[in-house]
Amino acid sequence: MNGFRAGKRVFLTGHTGFKGSWLAFWLQHLGARVIGSALAPPPAPVYRWFGLLLMPGISAQPKPARWPGLPIV
Numbered sequence: 110m111n112g113f114r115a116g117k118r119v120f121l122t123g124h125t126g127f128k129g130s131w132l133a134f135w136l137q138h139l140g141a142r143v144i145g146s147a148l149a150p151p152p153a154p155v156y157r158w159f160g161l162l163l164m165p166g167i168s169a170q171p172k173p174a175r176w177p178g179l180p181i182v
Contacts, residue, residue, distance in 0.1 A: 115140030122146050 119136050123129040124145030133143045 116142070118142045118144065120144050120146070125150065 119141045121129060121133055121136070121143055122145075124133045124143070125147040129145070129147070133145055136143050
């Protein structure tokens with residue numbers, strides 16, 4: 110689509126939000142060069158649980174499996 114936005118640069122704040130992401134999508138579809146700026150997203154609440162789930166003696170890295178006939182990876 111060649112409209113008046115084709116090839117123009119657009120600075121869009123809040124491009125990671127619901128409305129901003131759709132606006133960025135449509136502006137790019139119309140041929141605009143979109144540059145976005147947004148605040149860093151807050152950490153997801155699920156990450157707070159990781160501190161509660163860590164237990165002594167449980168490793169995040171499993172030991173390599175040792176099966177007869179298979180090389181140790």
